[in-house]
Amino acid sequence: MINEETIPLKISPRAFTAFGADLVTNDNIAITELVKNSYDAFAYNVVVEFGEDEGGAYIKIIDDGLGMTRQVIKEVWAVLATKHKVKNPLIERDGKIRKVSGNKGLGRFSAAKLGNTMDIWTKSPDDGFLKIKINWKNLVDFDDLGECQITMEELNDTAIFQNPGTVIRIGDLNSIWSPEKILETKDSLSRLIAPFKNIDNFTIQLRSSTIEGPVNITAPKFIEKPPYKITGNVDAIGTIHWEYTYSPTNINHNPKTKTGIINWNEGKLGFTGYQEQLSLQECSGEMDYSCGPFSFEIRVWDLDVESRGEISAHYDIGKNDIRRALAQYKGLSIYRDNILVLPKSDASKDWLGIDLRRVSRIGKRISTNQIIGIVNINSKDNPELKDTTDREKLMDTKEYKEFINLLGSVINELENLRSLDKTRESETSSNGKKPLVNLFTSLSAERLVGKVELAVEKGEDNKQILKYVNEFNNENRENLDDLQKRVTYYAQTASLGSVATVILHELLNGMNAIIRFIKRVDKTCSPLETKTREALNDASESHARLVDLARTFSPLVRKDLYKAEYKCLVRETVDKSIRLIRAGDNAQGVVINNYLPNNILLPIHEGLLQTIFINLLDNACYWIQQNGQEKTIDITAKIIDDNQKIKIFVSDTGVGVSEEESECIFEAGETSKSQGFGMGLVIVTEILSYYGGKVGVLFPSLSSGATFEICIPLAKGAE
Incomplete structure (x- = not known):
């Protein structure tokens, strides 16, 4: 080795932009991250305020949490990617314990996405009233991260509030916040807390002069009573335990409850019915489950006009309001320790691919705009389900693949059970369904022709003849609808005959080569020692069974x-x-x-x-x-x-x-x-x-x- 030198690693001040404005892809994600910080400070109430004063348009995040001490500001808040929350995953207040939601030490930098200046007023029970001023633009202009500084001063306790808490004011905003965009923020914040579970002592309120308010972030009543619901949990060995409930709004339909299990070997197959998303190495042999236990609850609504009408009448809510309410929460959301992990934006609401499969697989499928679902994970049981740095998805690990495959199987189960209930409550039942051959027969117009011919002979007028035609049409409309559905369904499997022909041809060709080899070994290598002879005999018998199986089913692909x-x-x-x-x-x-x-x-x-x-x-x-x-x-x-x-x-x-x-x-x-x-x-x-x-x-x-x-x-x- 001729020369060796040690080169220090440096971080440019542009890292503030990389971890803030550039990394956070959506304004609503940025606000959500700041509200999560209030939750982690054990705030009971958080207010997100959009307003304008002598300093211009601003966004404020106001909470009554525990605030920050001078030491926390210096050693934690001002440190990039701190491990403070990793080392202190629990926070205590008034004898209560709360699990913090953050762990990367980057959430506060999302404020740079919203505006160029940030003022923070904070008071802790253990310290004085402090103010911090940050200008993100100025920080980026420095040549070295070591030169970057923020200002902190101690204020009189009566300046803003006396009790513990924090106020963040973001100014010199990067976006214009229209009433429509503010309402989008409301929708985003509404997902932050799981809609099916009220978290004690944590509320979010939205204020703006451009909307009638203040607006409390709550879920509408009808969301508590879905017509279809599946709840359950996945245990430590990957077994899905589920309970399905059918609770129709229409009192003429009968409610029901059903329970069941899906074992790991079946559940790991996911949406596709095979381990498409797991690597070959992971698929080989018996793959042990390692993701950890978690629970789920998925609710589904029918969105046709009649179903929305029933909900509207029952809960005194407008039909369009039903769609808007579902749109706030739609899709499947992941909550870690009761705080939202996914999705954080519209772009990731279908992170599981529910909508994509509606056009790629046979059957009656649900879409994300019909469902509100939550999956509850926690840091202790699911340590390998980790957020990506941009907060838009989870890291692509083996455990994540197990996780999404099991959820895919839960969705499959829900769709099948819902479809059975929808069919059961329809006017027709399968006991009255005709085999496909008889369906074609029932569509014959011979009886209609006979009626028309007789009417012509009797000299009946055109209106009477038209009546016969309409009667025929009405009688056969149901059969035509059934025929269309079933022919479409069968068409999707029609190619199986061609596939089977190729498989059988290749199988028999392969079997010919195998039997030639078996016979050659028997002829040239005999006498064989006992174990080799047994293995050769087993191979010969297996070959005979495969050939017999192929010949048994080969006629099924023949046209005659x-x-x-x-x-x-x-x-x-x-x-x-x-x-x-x-x-x-x-x-x-x-x-x-x-x-x-x-x-x-x-x-x-x-x-x-x-x-x-x-x-x-x-x-x-x-x-x-x-x-x-x-x-x-x-x-x-x-x-x-x-x-x-x-x-x-x-x-x-x-x-x-x-x-x-x-x-x-x-x-x-x-x-x-x-x-x-x-x-x-x-x-x-x-x-x-x-x-x-x-x-x-x-x-x-x-x-x-x-x-x-x-x-x-x-x-x-x-x-």
């Missing part, structure tokens, strides 16, 4: 599938379905008993019958795991109609299905599973319908859970 005639043994096919289901996580520990008789033939392709039973068994296993009790599925049957048909019963020990729910679960897109698409039972219904069969829920159940009943004709000549 339904034209050919098939016969399959139902017991044998169900046994194959059970073997496939046992490989899934949901089937762990579940005993599946196949009590079906031998030699029963059904006129259906084996792959289609497997599709039916795989869907039913997979659902049964899922709900059994949610129940946590005895884990058993019994498959039984009886022959009816003089040996013409068979009824097959799939009975489980899961959470069961209510009669109300049974009216909805056969609808396209309706599901109670957090990661479900609402397609499985629809597929079962359509397959059975084509072969003259049907499926439903049996009441009373044959077990402690649910019993699904299949009825289908036997193959001709079957015993």
